[in-house]
Amino acid sequence: MFLLGWSIWCILLTLHMSACVLEISGYDSHEVICSQGLLDCTIKDEVPLAEAENNSLDVQNLTAYFKLCCKDSRPCTLCLVTDILPDIDMEDEGHSGLDEEDSSAETINPKASVTVCYKATSTMPTCKKIEFTVAHTALTQQNRAKLSIVITKPVGVSFGSKVFVYSSKSSLPREVVAPSQDEVCSRELQERVEECRVPGLSIVINREMNQVELQFAGSNESLPSVCVQYERNGRCQNWKMAAIPLYSVTPCMCFQVWEENDQRSRRSQSCPFYNSDLLFKENLWQNVSVSVGQGEMNNLHTMLLWNLSAPCRLEGEVWPCHKDTSCREIKGFRQPLANGKWRKNSKGQWETTGVFEDINLQRSPCVLVNVKGMGHELGPFCFNNTDRWRWSLVVVGAMLLICLTMLIFHILHDFVKKWVWSWHHGRFVEIGRKRHVVLLSPPDVDDSVSELVCRLGSWLCNQGFSVSVDQWSRKEQCSLGPLPWLHSQLLELKSHGGRVVLVLTRKALERAEEWTRKEVIMMTGDDEGLPQILSPYSDVFTASLCLIQADKQLGSAGERFLLVKFDSHPRSDRSLPELLQGLPLLQLPSQTQALLTELSVGGTSRGLGRRTWTGWKWSASDEWRSKPKEGSDCKYVGV
Template sequence: MGLTRRWVPHVVSLLLSLCFWLFVSAGALEIFDQDTPEFTCSKGLTDCHVDQAPFSDDFPDPYSKVDVTQLQLESVLCCSNKQNCSLCLQVTITLQADEMGIVTDVSEESGDDGEKEDFVKVHFSVPGTLDCWKILYFKQSNTTVGKSTYKLLLREKVQFGSPVMVSVDSKSQNMTLPSLKNVCDEEPNGTIKECGPRLCVKDQGRNVKLQLVKADVRQGDAITWQMVWDKIPAEQREWPKEKDEVVIPSDFVAPCLCFQAWWKGSLRTQICPFKNNEGALENMQHSVSATLVESQLRNGGIGLIWNVSAPCILEAEVWLCKKGQVGGQCEEVMGSRQRLQAKWDERSNRYLQTGEFDVPSHPLLCVQMKINGTKSLLEPQCPFATSRLRWSVVLIIGLLLVCLAILGAYLIQGILQGYVWKWLKDEDVKGAVGGVHVVLLYPPDDNPCLPELLCHLGSSLQSLGFSVSLDLWSHAELSMLGPVPWLHSQLDQLQRQGGKVVLVLTQASWTKAEEWGAQRSERKRHVKEEEAGRDYPGSSRCADVFSASLSCVLADYLQGRAGERFMLVQFESLPPEPPGSFRPLPELFRGLHVYSLPSQSLGFLTELAGARQVATASARRKRAGGLRMASRALAQRLSAFTTGSNVLRLVGVHQSCVAVGGEDSGETVPLQPSLITPPSSPDTDLQGSEMEWA
């Protein structure tokens, strides 16, 4: 319904004392410790004990008659340290004694022997179970003078809600024991394991807070709770751990809203704090809707069908009204008023009711509704009203055409970008790089995307005119020569053609460099020990080209040529360190330039191409333009391969680590600052050491 949503300030003003009432209402049943004897006698009686048998014939007949004057039954709790309580029935038997004692009609067999015990038989009868007999033994003290009253107290464990009949002598009494729910409503939670957690509600202005009574929270037990509207339950949720309240938005408040909570295996605690609350009824109006449609009626004619949807079963009236001028009142159509019936249909977790008006549709005809108990009407619904703003259709069509034009231009731009590379002058790009040799190295890595990404980078560099060597493409040579000779052959080619060895900076290479530096320091210490006459284990041989290159990086630094032959590159889609981590670069790599691809493609290609002597300013501009075109093409290819910096890190995305996405139009801002490391020492203790080649 088009009712304006509003919050009634005092929706739950009557609930402010609910939590306090729950605290003070506990303790209705008397509590006894389980260690207390089940049978006790009042003062004046001694040697009290009890015996039990399933049949009355199992006990001897009394040799004397006990004068039982009163029988009283009472429900109590039998607990262990006021916890793990169970329901018990306390039977109080009152005996009357005179100058002759509490027994009468003494048989001849009893004689005057004061050592004989007196006893009474107690009969328990519970429907659906076997009868039980108990005999209570006792002796009367000789110090009693005159008339006296004695009491016998017997406690027996019973089931919640069961009827029971107790008979003693000629007296009997029936009692229906309290149900578990009634006991849980009166007793503090935690004393009875089967009881659920206790809830209370507090008004917090625009929200309502559902709270747990702290004394009721059982340590370590998970609590489940849910909201229920007129027996329609919402989704079950787990109560937040270490919190004693949950905030309920005011939109959910309705007169029929109840809250349930329970522990696993316990009774469900339920409170319905908004029942018969006028403020909650007013607040619910935004959740009630009434609709009107033209349809076939039950008599076969064409008329109007009304539908009312609400979260609660409510009493209301609906009627037709005629809408006047804009902003005017909707005048009721006399004779159209209908009352909602008591029976509602439950569909889609809401209550629905339908009726009909035997009238044709009209542009000014609306349906209006009023909920009993509220002061305001719901906003009328006018589904057949003709819009007076016909020009808005033209405006909408114009906006759609503009949006289509913008979308078409964007698509055309994307298509044109795919042909940009064909329009580039290949001689300008290849003249800028000039056949420079590039060696791509990376350590063995568990990431399945890295080899494909390296192959794509190598192919892209080849298409730009570079000469590229990659250990993935040279398995036959590596098998025949080994990693160290193969690496030196590539370094010789670099010396002839120019270029760089590009070390890929990943989490694995980062860790490899740190371990390599630590192992080298350890080997130095062992060398000193060997010189002192001690044995040490020999160093392991390089198993891959990347490990062999680390010795060359160190040798370049020691010769004062750090960064001449080696450089670092990292991929923004495979960052070498987790987000937010700022650990320092391994000492072995300090002094090498680090470039982030694809955002720093221009600097990367500029260093690969190297510095050249250019005679004229025109040639310098031409070379700079070629490098810019080459960097733009490289960035677009890498971006299209990885589809941004986040795709390769999504869970479950494999597809050969290739995803097609939009291309970047040019240089972009890097994901993290460029790591251009200063030409400082990889390790302060490396300067005085000799070069070590793999």
Template sequence: MPVSWFLLSLALGRNPVVISLERTVGPRDAARCSPGLSCQLGVGNDVLCLPGSIESAPGPVLVPTYMQTELVLRCHQETSCDLCVRVTIRLAAHGHWEEPNEKSEGAAEPELKVPRNASLQAQVVLTFHTYSTTRCVLLEVQVPAAQVLPGQAVGSLVFDCFEAALGAEVRIWAYTQPRYQKELNLTQQLPDCRGLEVRDSIQSCWVLPWLSVAADGDNVRLVLNVSEEQHFGLLLYWSQAQGALKPWWHRNLTGPQTIILNHTDLVPCLCIQVWPLETDSVRTSTCPFKDDPRAHRNLWRAARLQLLSPRSWWLDAPCSLPAEVILCWQSPGGVPCQPLIPPLPLGNVTMNKAIEFPVLKGHPNLCVQVRSWDKVQLQECLWSGPLKDDVLLVETQGPQENRSFCALEPSGCIPLPSRAATRAARLGEQLLQDLHAGHCLQLWDGDIRALWACPVDKYVHKRWALVWLACLLLAAALLLLLLLHKDRGKAAPGARAALLLYSADNAAFERLVGALASALSRIPLRVAVDLWSRREMSAQGPLAWLHARRRQTLQERGVVVLLFSPGAVALCREWLQGEPPVLEVHGPHDSFAASLSCVLPDFLQGRAPGRYVGACFDGLLAPDAVPAPFRAAPLFSLPSQLRGFLGALHGSTTARPRRLEDSVEQVACALRPVLDSCFRPPAARDGPEGGT
């Protein structure tokens, strides 16, 4: 005996919330408004749907500021009613207002530029659109000028009402003629017969088949329980984007029926439509499998990525579902495909639609990932050929035409040149020479960033004897250094850890933080900053990543550096006022917003000295603007107080005076050009190629 899956009382789908509707009598439309306003339907009522372009208000005007809808029944007789959409619009006065006379005593409200005995008038147009019809209605309203205050609501306007079919989707716009602002809009989904308490008053709801959906092992059983004399239509279809449907199976049936569906046929957009075979009967539809895990698994098994041309691709799938697509770089050796973010942003993908790649050239290592529900559902390297042993270089255009490069590695993007122990870092000078000599392939070119694929075969494919000899020489040199310079050998591993936390106010401030982090890593300090760990943050989330990094830094007797900016100060004040900010508002990689939950208690409980150091930048924020609780730790303004800042970072392992002076000069030289760019207008900051 099959186990009941869900039972549909009158038509299809799960039992919806039953609603009771107000009744109105009479076929005519009507307009009414709140006290103090006068309104009426325009001459002819219906007008052409021509919103026109937005114009400047010549003075005070009435404009719609809010719109809401309500479902009612328009009844011609007790058992002959239709669904109707009632619209309520709130109005306010906008425009130019006269300032009060300066010689008048006391403060005064702005005044209208029209006589006080005049009226403000408006023509409000309501546009209704369904699958089969479009209608525009004109409403005229006026209010005495003496009752109007600038920027305040003046009252509301109600339109009764727009008739629509059961189950229809009605899109509504509201604007004035002429139009002084962007129109208001909303979408109203009308219920069908199964959601109406008064369905006995709607004749088209009187006869509907009874259907149940039950599990039958791995398959699905549709049971339609109707009388033997009743004739009805049954349609199985795939619901597509924009409300379209793609028929799959259709039959005209009589009497009770049982239909078996294979579990492999289930997809989220598989829907069922049933209706009596009578004139003007209502078709009722439901999509009972949209939340079924098996249906979602079947969908992604059937989805395919196809390359249409060197610069466009297609995601072929039965259903249109929200998903995200990114380009990623797949290196040989089975390492995870590294998302190219930055510089290529995440974007929503539409099923069954050709999409252009934002790349100049294809490459076998460039792959496409399709993600849904934070999980990689599909990954395809669409360009033919085996994976190449190439290094991807990310070029960043800085101020004054300065360019910087980093190599994409599994651990992040390593700046070049660099002393990091990675292959790309070791080949940094050669890779840069090859790029300037034109031996690298440009894959993407943006306003301030570009991607280059540089081959490294000539550096890797060498004789094994030379490789082993180099390894032996390197091992001998390292052993000699360890024996003769023990102190120096311990310096690099013992470098103090520093975690930089900041608020991503804008791209210029992120470049400034990146320049500071790169300079500190060459002092040397073991610097951690979210700019270099975006892939880890995307996988773990900002809060989890921050907690792990902070705990590791403090356990290693490192220091947490808070870089204060106007945005960071605003976030601190929100926390101090007891209103923790919502993390999604500040971006998916904003570690500063995530950090305050564990950083603030340290400051409030006196645990900040020795563990935290604060810093701001000259000209961007004064130290006095930092909230008082955060001044419990040393606070420095950079680059004017670099000496004290670097001394606080080194702590008990303070470098010798001469070495400290060299570090101060090195960090200052790295900061000044980037800091200067923060004070130039955006057009000048982008350089001569910023407009391309």
């Protein structure tokens, strides 16, 4: 009797321990729960589609669901729980012919196993094999054998994922859908779920700066990502600034905030202006737009179409009216705005449309809108009868035809004028071919000199020349360098014809004399103490001196280079430096026509000869001060 009692106590203790949750070593993320009658439960990974072993059991029932697993104070994670009812033959009690004196002792059958697999979208199946030993004497019809598998962070599964769970010996998988992130984050445990943590958003209305400031709490060092939407289901547009102008805030404005660098971060949505003051409602009313048009019914009767757009969906009424001294309502046509179908248009506005049937469009009806809470109507927005505009279109067309005729006459007049001018100057200039002019500024820093050079360049553009001014090409010069840039302009002169116009001032003459002295010093071999600015790579003016010297050695400097001075500059007794002697020299604006002759015909014209420095007096002529004509081939390059 003592041995029998001890055996029964050991069996009950074993059964009690087998009902506990077992964490298997090596599988920290998986747990198996076995009911009474199943002993020594273990779980391990199994290869999908592996051949079933002899001890593998069928599954009578399989149930799968998701839950949040929370342990101690650690963050909660998503778990897949599978309840299994294995198919164990209750009639096979596993007796093996024991003696009568041992018939009360329980007999343990060999081990059995069950294999369960799960598969998420776009992933390979993952299988788990549970092995256990069946104690038949502990099982009854009321106390069936059950298994539960808890898989923490299942492979390829996230919030909202669809998962198929099945047994290796069953052909019918069970479909189970993980809860969505919004559903999980709306529960009490959202503080313990990492995916539910979002930056907090608060707003501060700064009326002095006329803006709404966005402030964030609980975000990382960098600002979180923000997008702005109108209405909760509106299209969300990215917003990169920490403030919003006060005039653009409306009652339905909402914000979504999330951590851009955190892949698990969810978006939080807040609409802080729903119960806002009158200011934000006025912003909404000022952005309401209404348009009307014409339509035709199946019975050929006309109808009036109306379209209303606004940042937010509105409540109110729309009705047609006839306009005389005031807009008199056409009775029986009122339509509520709230019942219309609102949709987002291409500009991000909310839009709704409507129709007024059997409206006489010959009387040019209008539409009035009453918005709830506004206190007065919007409109009237009127339909313009196209018949009334027909004669207006005829008049406008006739005026356009007259203007076009005058424009053609003006173009031909300029053409004939240039042809006659060329004839009087002894040779024909190729009409339609734009000669190229390179206008080089002196090395002055005086703004008045720069302005005169720019005006001269603009005037030459209006005369039909292709003009390149060094002041308009600073960006090109920085990338190429002064001397290479000037070489590129000379190549264009070679292909199109034209001249390089060098503007002279007192500073320019001093620079030319320094250049001449430099050449003398270099010929004697004493180059100590030469100023750095004399390098042809320092500025365009110095680079031009280098090219003039090379042309003079070839005897062709006067063919490419031309000197000009402005009458507005003070007198000077200084003579031309030796480097510039022999080049044509003109005074502006007193010798404007001579300049045009030089640039149009090319070469040294008769009567110009060699000019020396003389004192000039400013002429009141503003002929070349006008801006370039539209369409002229002038090169304006960003400074």
